[in-house]
Amino acid sequence: MITLIKNIKELLQVRETSVSKVSGAEMAVLPTLKNAFLILKDNLIEDFGSMDNLPEIKADKVIDATGRIVLPSWCDSHTHIVYAGNREQEFVDRINGFSYEEIANRGGGILNSAKKLNETSEEEIYEQSKLRLEEVMHLGTGAVEIKSGYGLTVEGELKMLRVIKKLSQNYPISIKATFLGAHAFPLNYKDNKAGYIDEIITKMLPEIAHNKLADYVDVFCETGYFSVEETEQIMEAGIKFGLEPKIHVNQFNSIGGIQAGIKFKALSVDHLEVITAEDIEALKNTDTMPVALPSCSYFLSIPYTPAREMIKAGLPLALATDFNPGSTPSGNMNFVVATACIKMKMTPEEAINAATINGAYAMGISETHGSITKGKKANLILTKPITSYYQIPYAFGSNLIESVFIEGEILA
Numbered sequence: 001m002i003t004l005i006k007n008i009k010e011l012l013q014v015r016e017t018s019v020s021k022v023s024g025a026e027m028a029v030l031p032t033l034k035n036a037f038l039i040l041k042d043n044l045i046e047d048f049g050s051m052d053n054l055p056e057i058k059a060d061k062v063i064d065a066t067g068r069i070v071l072p073s074w075c076d077s078h079t080h081i082v083y084a085g086n087r088e089q090e091f092v093d094r095i096n097g098f099s100y101e102e103i104a105n106r107g108g109g110i111l112n113s114a115k116k117l118n119e120t121s122e123e124e125i126y127e128q129s130k131l132r133l134e135e136v137m138h139l140g141t142g143a144v145e146i147k148s149g150y151g152l153t154v155e156g157e158l159k160m161l162r163v164i165k166k167l168s169q170n171y172p173i174s175i176k177a178t179f180l181g182a183h184a185f186p187l188n189y190k191d192n193k194a195g196y197i198d199e200i201i202t203k204m205l206p207e208i209a210h211n212k213l214a215d216y217v218d219v220f221c222e223t224g225y226f227s228v229e230e231t232e233q234i235m236e237a238g239i240k241f242g243l244e245p246k247i248h249v250n251q252f253n254s255i256g257g258i259q260a261g262i263k264f265k266a267l268s269v270d271h272l273e274v275i276t277a278e279d280i281e282a283l284k285n286t287d288t289m290p291v292a293l294p295s296c297s298y299f300l301s302i303p304y305t306p307a308r309e310m311i312k313a314g315l316p317l318a319l320a321t322d323f324n325p326g327s328t329p330s331g332n333m334n335f336v337v338a339t340a341c342i343k344m345k346m347t348p349e350e351a352i353n354a355a356t357i358n359g360a361y362a363m364g365i366s367e368t369h370g371s372i373t374k375g376k377k378a379n380l381i382l383t384k385p386i387t388s389y390y391q392i393p394y395a396f397g398s399n400l401i402e403s404v405f406i407e408g409e410i411l412a
């Protein structure tokens with residue numbers, strides 16, 4: 001099946017040779033091609049170029065993209081899309097003056113979601129989660145990482161990971177699974193933290209590895225959650241079971257989680273709302289991708305990751321949604337890109353690089369996703385007619401997407 005998209009006003013994120021990520025200064029440049037064609041063969045990008053050099057081909061399908069922009073799908077490297085119910089009441093409680101921390105301390109927060117998850121059947125969790133997955137696909141996400149972490153019991157964590165696996169089997173979008181058993185200490189282990197960590201290491205991890213249910217291991221390294229020492233212990237165990245670390249750090253406090261992640265060669269360190277000069281220094285010249293989650297900052301009214309400082313220091317940055325019921329009930333990458341520009345002062349070029357190629361890196365798929373490169377997946381966004389790609393962050397409340405391609409096919 002050959003699809004020709006012709007007369008593309010501007011083709012974004014065009015990379016002749018595959019790069020795995022773009023750092024600091026490189027993020028300022030978004031390579032594009034004006035008046036372009038793009039040829040898809042089955043599920044892959046076959047060719048692209050200027051309309052002046054359009055080769056003679058017999059296409060099964062021709063799409064005229066006059067006035068429209070084409071870019072690679074968003075790569076959302078950090079989500080918690082699989083959950084049960086919602087936390088609307090906590091949202092209203094926060095409006096009425098309670099903090100996220102206060103709500104968590106009285107048994108709400110992650111423990112509230114864990115209770116709901118353990119009370120809900122696997123089938124029902126799948127049904128609820130698939131609607132969110134379908135929604136984000138229509139919003140232009142072409143690859144997504146999904147975490148467990150609302151089970152906090154052997155059975156609950158396995159149930160979540162099985163739901164993630166089933167989603168990846170039933171949907172054409174690329175899905176990476178992350179085991180986040182260390183998301184919070186369950187109530188029955190409140191006074192026996194070592195006991196819960198032992199449960200993670202001796203019961204959950206072996207079962208997950210044996211059934212190949214996860215690609216990555218995550219820990220919520222934060223005051224009141226998992227200490228740096230506990231985080232290291234879990235990363236070390238995860239690595240032994242073949243899971244690369246990708247961790248939550250520096251959401252509320254800088255306690256050394258970044259340095260721990262780097263020590264264990266974490267693929268990414270995510271959140272980073274609170275980050276010190278030493279943290280930035282530590283990230284230099286490492287393979288660990290910093291990931292910012294601006295819609296979490298927006299929803300909780302907490303600081304935004306200081307993107308300018310980090311980019312100035314030469315660091316790469318990726319952007320993701322953090323879609324979850326507590327801190328970010330939104331999986332809209334278009335909003336993330338807009339918020340990064342509006343609140344974090346990233347340029348549109350930097351934000352699009354961060355949400356495509358660097359997002360792909362942060363979930364270990366930059367060889368196949370994140371740029372318009374021959375041989376990569378034909379996962380694309382075709383916009384409505386727009387004046388320029390600046391509109392993507394500028395018109396922050398509009399849906400500018402006309403169609404989404406996943407594996408070379410238009411999403412119905």
Ligand code: NIG
Pocket residue numbers: 109110113220248251296322324325326327328
């Ligand atoms: O990434 N910070 C830790 N975990 C999630 C929120 C979890 C929740 O509130 O349910 C996050 O923001």
Ligand code: FE
Pocket residue numbers: 078079080248322324
């Ligand atoms: Fe998260």
